[in-house]
Amino acid sequence: IRTEKNELSRQKNEIEKKNQELMREHKYLKEKIENLQIEVNKKSEIEEKFNQDIEELSQETENLVNEIDKWQM
Numbered sequence: 001i002r003t004e005k006n007e008l009s010r011q012k013n014e015i016e017k018k019n020q021e022l023m024r025e026h027k028y029l030k031e032k033i034e035n036l037q038i039e040v041n042k043k044s045e046i047e048e049k050f051n052q053d054i055e056e057l058s059q060e061t062e063n064l065v066n067e068i069d070k071w072q073m
Helices: 002-072
Strands: none
16 A cells, blocks of 8 residues: 555656646746737737838829829820
């Protein structure tokens, strides 16, 4: 019985150690995912701003072309 108890205790310790390792890895991966999500959000904001700037430039160009056409008439 003592041998079984020692074996069970050893197994319990191994399982607890593995559990702690998994918990650390889970925390690390969770933080990494959060950081990646923040980065993706920032890039999306930058892309949205870029697209907006392009649209504004396109509109300005169209307006300038219309003004040039008016002056040429």
